Amino acid sequence: MSHNINEQRMFYCGDTPWHGIGTKLNHPATAKEAIESAKLDFQIQMKTIIVKGTNNEITKKKAIVRADNNDVLGIVSPLYKIVQNTDAFNFFDSVIGEKQAVYHTAGALGKGEKIWILAKLPDDIILANNENVAKYLCLLNSHDGSCCLRLYFTPIRVVCQNTLTISLSTKEDGIAIRHYGDVKSKTEEARKILGISKQFYDNFDSIAKELVKFKLNKQQVETYFDNLLDIKNNKDDSVRIKNVKSDLLALFENGKGNSNPEIKHSAWTAYNAVTEYIDWFRKPKGISKDPTNRLKNIWFGTGAQMKNKAFNHIQSLIKI
Numbered sequence: 406m407s408h409n410i411n412e413q414r415m416f417y418c419g420d421t422p423w424h425g426i427g428t429k430l431n432h433p434a435t436a437k438e439a440i441e442s443a444k445l446d447f448q449i450q451m452k453t454i455i456v457k458g459t460n461n462e463i464t465k466k467k468a469i470v471r472a473d474n475n476d477v478l479g480i481v482s483p484l485y486k487i488v489q490n491t492d493a494f495n496f497f498d499s500v501i502g503e504k505q506a507v508y509h510t511a512g513a514l515g516k517g518e519k520i521w522i523l524a525k526l527p528d529d530i531i532l533a534n535n536e537n538v539a540k541y542l543c544l545l546n547s548h549d550g551s552c553c554l555r556l557y558f559t560p561i562r563v564v565c566q567n568t569l570t571i572s573l574s575t576k577e578d579g580i581a582i583r584h585y586g587d588v589k590s591k592t593e594e595a596r597k598i599l600g601i602s603k604q605f606y607d608n609f610d611s612i613a614k615e616l617v618k619f620k621l622n623k624q625q626v627e628t629y630f631d632n633l634l635d636i637k638n639n640k641d642d643s644v645r646i647k648n649v650k651s652d653l654l655a656l657f658e659n660g661k662g663n664s665n666p667e668i669k670h671s672a673w674t675a676y677n678a679v680t681e682y683i684d685w686f687r688k689p690k691g692i693s694k695d696p697t698n699r700l701k702n703i704w705f706g707t708g709a710q711m712k713n714k715a716f717n718h719i720q721s722l723i724k725i
Contacts, residue, residue: 416442417510436494439508445490445520448472449548454480469548471517478518479549488554490520493546497522500556500599501542509541518549523559526602530560530610532617533667540606553581558605612725616673619723626657629675629722633715652686653678672719679715683708 416428416439428442440446452470454463469479469487488496501524511522522544530538538560545555621629630653631637639646656678657663663674689702702708 416512434508434511436498436508439511439522440491440494443511443513445494445511445513445517447490447517449478449487449489451481451483451485451487469550471548476516478516479547479551481550485550487548488546490546493520493544493554494522496554497524497544497556518551519545519547521545526606530606530613532613532673533665536617536662536665536668538609538613540602542602555581558602560606560609612720613673615723615725616676616719617668617671619672620670621672621675625722626654626675629672629718630654632722633679633711633718649682649687652682656681656686672723676715676719680712683712 416430416434418430418432418434430438430442434442448471450470450472451467454466454468455461456463465483466480467483467485468477469481469485470477507525509523509525511520513520524542524544526540526542528540530540532538541559543557543559545552545557547554630650634646634650636643636646636650657670657675660674660678660681663669663677668674684703687708689707
């Protein structure tokens, strides 16, 4: 099977990711170690586009090309400013504080058109015994013109579990740095994210603890999953929807960590049933078993949207 999450362009520390590929480190990496271990130190160039068979230049567009192998990663405006991977890592260091960022994983998707870096912030959220949520800051950079350089908060660890989901589906949770002008000059703007991070995680901590405390009865669980799956309006696909609901109910009872007596049958475990289902069991229509397609769907597609919907619905159910 072909893996778009390139084995030579990823590193991780800690548990092996679900796709089982990448260079394993025995310790969290510094910025320099991260970019070298993930082999993300390739250079990006902007090149003129010439119509094949002629000398005619397409003046309003430029090609984004990898310098090492000439792979074309995207077509952009001539005003587009490249942010090299090394600059992205250095930018991340400047946001968090020089030599203070501790990188846990980084990698590239596809031919290198997207790179991501995950750094752990101090002080986990402790919801119950053996029920901690680690706080991470993630940077996403693209070389295909598809998105800005963005920083996100995520309480979900990249690759091994629920990745970039809550943050990616709500733009206000991150800060965007457009690929225009001098990106390096925007460091002070980006550093504001650290001030926002306390507010974000304080808010998430408060909501999550309310979800842990709220015990759901059978009818409430049924209502939650019915509303999430929009069962009333999905009668044409009723068999598949009922199977999904059955899986969610099973995960609510016996999903990973859901048997913990301190959180069992809570609104928190109902939400976690959804996130576990999406990451490990869901098979979206038109998505192959290739790890890349699954990852893109979980991070950027309907999987991310469903998780965000689930988080909003569970708050509405218990009237947070």
